[in-house]
Amino acid sequence: MEIVVFGAGSLGSLVGGVLARAHEVTLVGRPDHVDALRSDGLRVTGQLEAHVTPSATTDGRDLAAELAVVTVKAADTPTAADALATGTFDAALSLQNGMGNEAILADALESPVLAGTATYGALRREPGVVDCTGLGEVVVGPRDDSHSPLATRVGNAFQEAGLETTVADDIPRRLWEKLAVNAAINPVTALADADNGAILDPPAADVAHAAARETARVARGAGISLTDEAAVGAVSQVARDTAANTSSMRQDVRAGRRTEIDAINGYVVDRAEELGLAVPTNRVLASLIRTWERSNELR
Ligand SMILES: NC(=O)C1=CN([C@@H]2O[C@H](COP(=O)(O)OP(=O)(O)OC[C@H]3O[C@@H](n4cnc5c(N)ncnc54)[C@H](OP(=O)(O)O)[C@@H]3O)[C@@H](O)[C@H]2O)C=CC1
Numbered sequence: 001m002e003i004v005v006f007g008a009g010s011l012g013s014l015v016g017g018v019l020a021r022a023h024e025v026t027l028v029g030r031p032d033h034v035d036a037l038r039s040d041g042l043r044v045t046g047q048l049e050a051h052v053t054p055s056a057t058t059d060g061r062d063l064a065a066e067l068a069v070v071t072v073k074a075a076d077t078p079t080a081a082d083a084l085a086t087g088t089f090d091a092a093l094s095l096q097n098g099m100g101n102e103a104i105l106a107d108a109l110e111s112p113v114l115a116g117t118a119t120y121g122a123l124r125r126e127p128g129v130v131d132c133t134g135l136g137e138v139v140v141g142p143r144d145d146s147h148s149p150l151a152t153r154v155g156n157a158f159q160e161a162g163l164e165t166t167v168a169d170d171i172p173r174r175l176w177e178k179l180a181v182n183a184a185i186n187p188v189t190a191l192a193d194a195d196n197g198a199i200l201d202p203p204a205a206d207v208a209h210a211a212a213r214e215t216a217r218v219a220r221g222a223g224i225s226l227t228d229e230a231a232v233g234a235v236s237q238v239a240r241d242t243a244a245n246t247s248s249m250r251q252d253v254r255a256g257r258r259t260e261i262d263a264i265n266g267y268v269v270d271r272a273e274e275l276g277l278a279v280p281t282n283r284v285l286a287s288l289i290r291t292w293e294r295s296n297e298l299r
C-alpha cells in the first residue's frame, strides 16, 4: 500500500517506520529529521526494531497515496488537513489522541476519514531515530458504529507490516475509552514528571482513576456505553503495558511545547458543562497544565 504519514515525530516515525517494512511510505516531517531520513534512513529501536528507508519530505502538499495517516499534535490538525486537501488519497486515518481531529479532517478532505487509536509508546530520540518504548495496539475503524471494508483493508495492511491492529465497529466507544486513558495518564505523568508506570500506584493512581471515572460519566451522558470499571481498567492496562514510557504530554512539557490538554481534559470539561455534569479532577488537571502553558507563553 502507498501510505503518507503526516507528522513524523514520535508516533508518526514509529508507525511509519514499521509500515515501511511492508509498504511504500512517505514521511512528512521537519527538516532535521527529513535530512537524516534521506541520508541514513530511519532506525526503529527498543521494543520494535527496524532499519528502513522511507521517502521523506517537509512539504505535505500535493501528495498522492492510498492512505494518509495523520500523527501531528491536535493543535496542528487544521494545518495538516489544509495540506492534505491539496493531495489525492483514497482514505485518511487519524491516530491522534484527543477528540475532534477526525471532524477537522473530514471537513477538509474529500476522501473518507477513518478514526483510530494507538497505545504503542514512541519517543523520537534524535533525527533519524525513534524508540518504541512500549508495545501496544492500533485500533482502526469508521467514525460511526459501522463496519467498513476500507478499515479492514487498512487494518490488514498494518497487520502485514507487524503492527498489532484491531479493526473495530464500535469506534465512538473506543475513542471515549482512549480519551479516559489519556485524561488519566497524560496530565498526571506530565505534572508529576513520572513514567506511565507511576499511575499503577497511589497517590497518582487515585488522581488518574478519578479523571477516568469522570470521563466515563461524561461519555455515558453523551450516549456512549462506557462503565467506570472499563475506563479505570483501560488506564491500568495501558499504564502496565507502557510502564517505562514517557507520555506524549510529559514529552511536550519537558520540551517546552504546547500540550494537547484542550483536546483531552479540556474536551471532557467542555462536554461535561454541556451535560451539566461535575468533573472536578479533569478541571484541576486542565487548569494546572494550562497555567504551565501560560507561564511559558505557549498560549
Ligand atoms: N508519542 C506517543 O507515545 C503517542 C502519541 N500519541 C498521539 O499521537 C500524536 C502525535 O504525538 P507525538 O508523535 O508524540 O508528537 P510529536 O510532536 O513527536 O510529533 C508530531 C510531529 O509532527 C510535526 N509536524 C507538525 N506539523 C507539521 C507540518 N505541517 N509539516 C511537517 N511536520 C509537522 C511536528 O513538528 P514540530 O514539533 O516542529 O511542530 C512533530 O515533529 C498526538 O496526538 C499524541 O497524543 C498517541 C499514542 C502514543
Ligand SMILES: CC(C)(CO)C(=O)C(=O)O
Residues within 6 Å of the ligand: 097, 118, 119, 120, 121, 181, 182, 185, 186, 196, 238, 242, 245, 246, 247, 248, 249
Ligand atoms: C498510550 C499513551 C498513554 C502512551 O504513553 C499515549 O497515548 C500518550 O502518551 O499520549
